[in-house]
Amino acid sequence: MEKKMKNNTSDIWEELHDRLRAFIAKRVGSEAETEDLLQEVFVRVHKQIDSLEDPDRMVSWVFQITRNAIVDHYRSPE
Numbered sequence: 259m260e261k262k263m264k265n266n267t268s269d270i271w272e273e274l275h276d277r278l279r280a281f282i283a284k285r286v287g288s289e290a291e292t293e294d295l296l297q298e299v300f301v302r303v304h305k306q307i308d309s310l311e312d313p314d315r316m317v318s319w320v321f322q323i324t325r326n327a328i329v330d331h332y333r334s335p336e
Contacts, residue, residue, distance in 0.1 A: 266307075267303055267307060270300075270316070270320060271300060278320070278321075278324055279292060279296055281321070282296055282324065282328065285328050286328065295324075295327055295328060298331075299323055299327050302323050302327060306323070
């Protein structure tokens with residue numbers, strides 16, 4: 259069903275941007291927070307892409323980074 263992605267942030271962005279945006283939007287209160295978190299996720303993915311050991315788990319790996327970014331968002335002082 260889902261095509262394999264290369265370990266390349268532009269490929270990940272194209273494949274997952276809309277899904278991640280919807281995932282984040284369901285969990286945060288505003289459009290601005292959603293956009294900020296989406297950018298944060300892709301910065302983290304870009305920085306950590308070399309640590310991905312199993313390319314077949316790319317999607318779950320990116321969503322775990324996204325969940326962690328959302329948790330960090332709520333933990334940070336306002």
